[in-house]
Amino acid sequence: GAVVSQHPSRVICKSGTSVKIECRSLDFQATTMFWYRQFPKQSLMLMATSNEGSKATYEQGVEKDKFLINHASLTLSTLTVASAHPEDSSFYICSAYTGMGELFFGEGSRLTVL
């Protein structure tokens, strides 16, 4: 079946650095990709909706200058956490929509900011 891959699965960085997380749809073209953030023992919170070739749509309360999303092709979306700080430490999950009613999730990326 369709697969969505996230990379890296784990990343540790120093405070103030920027971190890029990739989300790839491996065997289908994703018209839309979604980025979620998951805190421990909490639900997945939608951060933004990413459509290929256009600007991402951010949910209320999500800083677009902090969480930069680029969807340059139908198989790749990237989330860049700019100038990361410890409070940005979290589990980030992407999902990709096939456009035919199916949604597939990546394995998630755990970010730890020291």
Place this chain on the structure above:
Amino acid sequence: GDSVTQMEGPVTLSEEAFLTINCTYTATGYPSLFWYVQYPGEGLQLLLKATKADDKGSNKGFEATYRKETTSFHLEKGSVQVSDSAVYFCALSDQGGGNKLTFGTGTQLKVEL
């Protein structure tokens, strides 16, 4: 806005026990309802779904019925196995296409021999 409330975990059961994970929702209109499962080290996978009232979704022995009168979508399985140990997420979509989801907090299930 839309919201999903799940029973808190972790839930620990013995193999072959009956499983119920409660899920209730709040939404405008007529949402589609989903259960996703996340096995250790893997991404979320769709387990089952229901798109209208009284629909029953089923897969791998799991079932859930869309109850509009009680705004619920409880997950059940008659006899759990160790391999069912995972985190289960209830979710809804108010756009029908299942592409933008509101999730519950997830319920961790641990099945022991």
